[in-house]
Amino acid sequence: xxxxxxxxxxxxxxxxxxxxxxxxxxxxxxxxxxxxxxxxxxxxxxxxxxxxxxxxxxxxxxxxxxxxxxxxxxxxxxxxxxxxxxxxxxxxxxxxxxxxxxxxxxxxxxxxxxxxxxxxxxxxxxxxxxxxxxxxxxxxxxxxxxxxxxxxxxxxxxxxxxxxxxxxxxxxxxxxxxxxxxxxxxxxxxxxxxxxxxxxxxxxxxxxxxxxxxxxxxxxxxxxxxxxxxxxxxxxxxxxxxxxxxxxxxxxxxxxxxxxxxxxxxxxxxxxxxxxxxxxxxxxxxxxxxxxxxxxxxxxxxxxxxxxxxxxxxxxxxxxxxxxxxxxxxxxxxxxxxxxxxxxxxxxxxxxxxxxxxxxxxxxxxxxxxxxxxxxxxxxxxxxxxxxxxxxxxxxxxxxxxxxxxxxxxxxxxxxxxxxxxxxxxxxxxxxxxxxxxxxxxxxxxxxxxxxxxxxxxxxxxxxxxxxxxxxxxxxxxxxxxxxxxxxxxxxxxxx
RNA sequence: GGUCACGUGGCCGAGAGGCUAGGCAGAGGUCUGCAAAACCUUUUACAGCGGUUCGAAUCCGCUCGUGACCUCCA
Numbered sequence: 001x002x003x004x005x006x007x008x009x010x011x012x013x014x015x016x017x018x019x020x021x022x023x024x025x026x027x028x029x030x031x032x033x034x035x036x037x038x039x040x041x042x043x044x045x046x047x048x049x050x051x052x053x054x055x056x057x058x059x060x061x062x063x064x065x066x067x068x069x070x071x072x073x074x075x076x077x078x079x080x081x082x083x084x085x086x087x088x089x090x091x092x093x094x095x096x097x098x099x100x101x102x103x104x105x106x107x108x109x110x111x112x113x114x115x116x117x118x119x120x121x122x123x124x125x126x127x128x129x130x131x132x133x134x135x136x137x138x139x140x141x142x143x144x145x146x147x148x149x150x151x152x153x154x155x156x157x158x159x160x161x162x163x164x165x166x167x168x169x170x171x172x173x174x175x176x177x178x179x180x181x182x183x184x185x186x187x188x189x190x191x192x193x194x195x196x197x198x199x200x201x202x203x204x205x206x207x208x209x210x211x212x213x214x215x216x217x218x219x220x221x222x223x224x225x226x227x228x229x230x231x232x233x234x235x236x237x238x239x240x241x242x243x244x245x246x247x248x249x250x251x252x253x254x255x256x257x258x259x260x261x262x263x264x265x266x267x268x269x270x271x272x273x274x275x276x277x278x279x280x281x282x283x284x285x286x287x288x289x290x291x292x293x294x295x296x297x298x299x300x301x302x303x304x305x306x307x308x309x310x311x312x313x314x315x316x317x318x319x320x321x322x323x324x325x326x327x328x329x330x331x332x333x334x335x336x337x338x339x340x341x342x343x344x345x346x347x348x349x350x351x352x353x354x355x356x357x358x359x360x361x362x363x364x365x366x367x368x369x370x371x372x373x374x375x376x377x378x379x380x381x382x383x384x385x386x387x388x389x390x391x392x393x394x395x396x397x398x399x400x401x402x403x404x405x406x407x408x409x410x411x412x413x414x415x416x417x418x419x420x421x422x423x424x425x426x427x428x429x430x431x432x433x434x435x436x437x438x439x440x441x442x443x444x445x446x447x448x449x450x451x452x453x454x455x456x457x458x459x460x461x462x463x464x465x466x467x468x469x470x471x472x473x474x475x476x477x478x479x480x481x482x483x484x485x486x487x488x489x490x491x492x493x494x495x496x
Numbered sequence: 497g498g499u500c501a502c503g504u505g506g507c508c509g510a511g512a513g514g515c516u517a518g519g520c521a522g523a524g525g526u527c528u529g530c531a532a533a534a535c536c537u538u539u540u541a542c543a544g545c546g547g548u549u550c551g552a553a554u555c556c557g558c559u560c561g562u563g564a565c566c567u568c569c570a
Contacts, residue, residue, distance in 0.1 A: 077568055250565095250567095276563090278563080
């Protein structure tokens, strides 16, 4: 296996060899949730995608510092002066303190992420806890001449910036077109150009969330938090910046501009963007109202759902597609993912129980080659811009061999011992440590299961088929099946 | 309107100038008290029309269709 990891960089629009700035340390920043509501399926995609990125980088031996923020201030409903803060609006609606809203949905986010087996980032900073850093950054940007104050608010001067730097390099935007736009926005009379964006906004009287600053009682602009917090925890330049494709413009574009205007150079070396989850071909989004929350997905409590889907089914569903492609939600697709996931888990259970026997028989060269190739395919796929879909395909090819061993159609001894151990280790490592999938056991009472299996075994010997059928029915009712095989009796998860 | 993607078999979804993706579903077989699982075999493909090439699903052009961003969104 080689460690040449290639990452598609949105900035250069090509796959490039990943070389950390400061080997073996890797700094990664991913835009986290705005905590004003329950997380939906679409919100889970970046979390899962970058969880795999995080896990794989660690697997490759990098020392990763992973920062994923919580946006709890400054994210407005729209770009006008009356644009309400998302958290503030929710607080008014629910008659709660803004920080109660933040706490509530941050906790809810953590809960569903834990169910999805998404690891906690190394640091999870809140925007509201870094007002000072953001104010300092604004001051520096003003000093460098790229921002101006207007009526208590501070705006980033896009036109001035684009005279010295390429604004729009990430999203392919052309500055001239941006500030020659005819769109008439409410906040525009304070701005020199419509393309300018807020670094600091003066709070209107009814705006609850406000902090003192040199310019006004107000709050920071949405884009600024990521620039300030990434710089604080990862340094002025770090390795990977991730987030959803829909954040490319204006959020990430503005981040780049702010960081360059402040520090003189770009914040991140590699920009990664996950694509959207669609439903009936359309983007799943809060604003479109066509979303399914993760909680609903896990309980089946949504009219769009035929049934509930387990967290691991959802995770597997997402990993079966490449992160840069759209992924279409449907009950058929989820159900298919559920079956495939369970099949894989049955394989995981089997291989954990397999050990290499002592006796020697001739090796099967073709079989060994096939296994070696599949293992290589797994890692080559991951190295090719985290292609988890192709990786899983290769895992299923290994799974066929594992199942064939289990059902005595292949003898382990015909596999080279080193190849077998490599298969076992890789299969388990990839599934559990890299893809982050685990067995969702529907019962922990294995003793009970084994006792029943003993009864089943006895009943079979006595040919008491009424008992046999009865025990099988008990298993079936619990979502398990008994498997009679040449070489013994075993149980498995029912895939239907 | 501008910018940019995408269109793969019944469904989902990889790949990418010649070499099996994979999963789910369907068919046949092996195994089996019945069944399930497993394994083997197998049927439906690369939107349409041109072009480049010895060869294109993969490159180029056009047409049709879908979507994303340009305003909040992961």
